[in-house]
Every structure is written in structure tokens, then in C-alpha cells.
Amino acid sequence: MALKDHLIELRNRLFKCAIALLVAAVVGWILYDRLFTAVAEPLMEISKQRGVVASLNFDGVSTSFDLKIQSSFFLAAIFSSPVWIYQLWAFITPGLTSKERRYTLGYMFAAIPLFLAGIWTGWLVLPNLVVALTSFTPVGGSNIIHATDYLTFVMQLMLFMGISFLVPVVLVAVNMAGFIRGRTMLKAWRITILAVTVVSAMAAPGSDAFSMFFLGAPLLVLYFSAIGLCILNDKRRDRNTTKRVAETESTADRATPLTDLDQL
Incomplete structure (x- = not known):
């Protein structure tokens, strides 16, 4: 398409994304x-169990309104993610080959x-994480937290966990592009297990190891599953390369027919 047509297409895609975002923002x-009550519940439990002051402070006249607007659009970005991710894929897919289109479609669905x-997962580990981080408050102290800081912390935790679950997709995409082999990724398994264990211990610091296991196990399963797919893809690629080399060597001593030279 001409540049003008591309811009019109981009405008239409952005308009659809905006409509989906606004509808999701209303939701x-x-x-x-109800979500704010659930998010603030860990602080209420801390007040009951420890007998300390733990509450959220709205330190401005318009703070509560601003937070409701920000939270609504944050939720809208999550609720409408299938729509705007699809619109992004639909905008770039005309410039891809059929093979690349299948790959990107698979990445999108994954x-x-x-x-x-x-x-x-971030929503599930939030209560334990809040309890763990506020447990360092000394006796006689209080946890009066700015509502803006608290909700920012919650949003960052959600995004961190969401992006963490996307790491396998990135690994497979990088391997499919031929930048790194699966066995090279596998060499870093010790560092990966250590990092996942540390993050799991911070996010789910229960008195037993079950909470940490239930958080870390899915991340490790996704990581090693992605490496397994990368290794299988490397083997398939190596077989195809060996086949092409064998076919080239078998025909290297043959003279090229005159008809083929005329076509070239």
C-alpha cells in the first residue's frame, strides 16, 4: 500500500483499540x-492480627478520584489486551510471509x-507479599501507606508477573529467529533456578515451602518447556541443513543443463 493507505490503516486500528480500551475502562x-476492597484487605488483616495501625492514606482532595481513573485504565489495558494485541498483529501481518504469519499468530495466541x-498469579501472591514486607515494622509502629504508592506497587507487581510469564514466548521467538540455540539457554539453568527460587521466596514467604513451590513451579515448568521446544526446533533445523548440504554435494559434480542456464 501507499504511505497514505498505511496511515489510514493505522488510524483504523488505533480507533478500534481506543474503543475497546474505553469500554473496558467503564468495566x-x-x-x-470491589477490587480496591480486595487489594486493601491484607492491610486490614495486619491491623487485626498484629494490633498495629495499618491503613491507606488519601493525602489529597482529588487523590481518590485520580486513583480511580488510573486504576480503571490499568484494568482496561488488561481486560482489552486480546483486542489491542490482535490489532497490532493485524496491522503488521500484511508485510509478512505466510510462514512468518503463522509464527506470529502462534506467538500471539500463546x-x-x-x-x-x-x-x-500476581493477584494471588499479593496478600503474602504485603504481609511479609510489612512484618519488619517494629512494635509500636504503624503502617500508614499512601494510597498512590500502594496501588502503584500493586500494578507493578501485576505487570512484573505478567511479563515473567511471557519469557518462554520470547525464548522460543529468539530461537526460531536463529539468534540462540536451545542448549545454550539450558546452560544457564542453575542461575534460572536460583533467581526463580529467590523471587518465589519473596513473593510467597509462608511458614512452609508449599507456597513458594506453587509459585516457582509454574515459572520453571514454562522455562524448561520453552527450552525443550527450542531444542526440538534446533534438531529439526539441523536435519534440514544436513539434507540440503547432502543434496548440494550430490549434484556439485554435475554440469548445469543449458536450459537451466538460459532460464537464469
């Missing part, structure tokens, strides 16, 4: 009060549920 606005699963 986020409606769900905000990335969306994994990202949402990471968000859900």
Missing part, C-alpha cells in the same frame, strides 16, 4: 470499589493467556 470503573495467567 474497570464499575469494578474498582502470549495472551500467559500474560493473563501471570497477572492472576
Whole structure:
């Protein structure tokens, strides 16, 4: 297409993304009060169990309104992620080959549920993480937290877990592009296990190891599953390369027919 047609196509895709975002923002606005109560519940439990002051502080006249707007659009970005990810794929796919189109479609269908699963995991580990981080408050102290800082922390945790669950998709994509082999990724398994264990211990610091296991196990399963796919892809690529080399060597001593030279 001409540049003008590309810009028109981009405008249409962005318009659809904006419509989906606004509709999802309305849903986020409606769900905000119930979600905020659930998010603040760990602090309420701390007040009951430890007998300390633990609460959220709205330190401005318009703070509560601003937070509701920000939270609504944050929720909208999550709820509408299938729409805007698809619109992004639909915009770039005309410039791809059929093989590249299949690959990117597979990445898209894998990335969306994994990202949402990471968000859900972050929601599950949030109470334990809040309890663990506030447990360092000395006796007689209080946890009066700015609501803006607290919700920012919650959003960052959700995004971190969502992006963490996308790492396998990135690994497979990099391997498919031929930048790194699966066995090279496998060499870093010790560092990966250590990093996942540390993150799991921080996010789910229960008195037993089950909470840490249930958080770290999915991340490790996704990581090693992605490496397994990369190794299988490397073997398939090596077989194809060996086959092409054998075919080339078998025909290297043959003279090229005159008809083929005329076609060239």
C-alpha cells in the first residue's frame, strides 16, 4: 500500500483499540470499589492480627478520584489486551510471509493467556507479599501507606508477573529467529533456578515451602518447556541443513543443463 493507505490503516486500528480500551475502562470503573476492597484487605488483616495501625492514606482532595481513573485504565489495558494485541498483529501481518504469519499468530495466541495467567498469579501472591514486607515494622509502629504508592506497587507487581510469564514466548521467538540455540539457554539453568527460587521466596514467604513451590513451579515448568521446544526446533533445523548440504554435494559434480542456464 501507499504511505497514505498505511496511515489510514493505522488510524483504523488505533480507533478500534481506543474503543475497546474505553469500554473496558467503564468495566474497570464499575469494578474498582470491589477490587480496591480486595487489594486493601491484607492491610486490614495486619491491623487485626498484629494490633498495629495499618491503613491507606488519601493525602489529597482529588487523590481518590485520580486513583480511580488510573486504576480503571490499568484494568482496561488488561481486560482489552486480546483486542489491542490482535490489532497490532493485524496491522503488521500484511508485510509478512505466510510462514512468518503463522509464527506470529502462534506467538500471539500463546502470549495472551500467559500474560493473563501471570497477572492472576500476581493477584494471588499479593496478600503474602504485603504481609511479609510489612512484618519488619517494629512494635509500636504503624503502617500508614499512601494510597498512590500502594496501588502503584500493586500494578507493578501485576505487570512484573505478567511479563515473567511471557519469557518462554520470547525464548522460543529468539530461537526460531536463529539468534540462540536451545542448549545454550539450558546452560544457564542453575542461575534460572536460583533467581526463580529467590523471587518465589519473596513473593510467597509462608511458614512452609508449599507456597513458594506453587509459585516457582509454574515459572520453571514454562522455562524448561520453552527450552525443550527450542531444542526440538534446533534438531529439526539441523536435519534440514544436513539434507540440503547432502543434496548440494550430490549434484556439485554435475554440469548445469543449458536450459537451466538460459532460464537464469
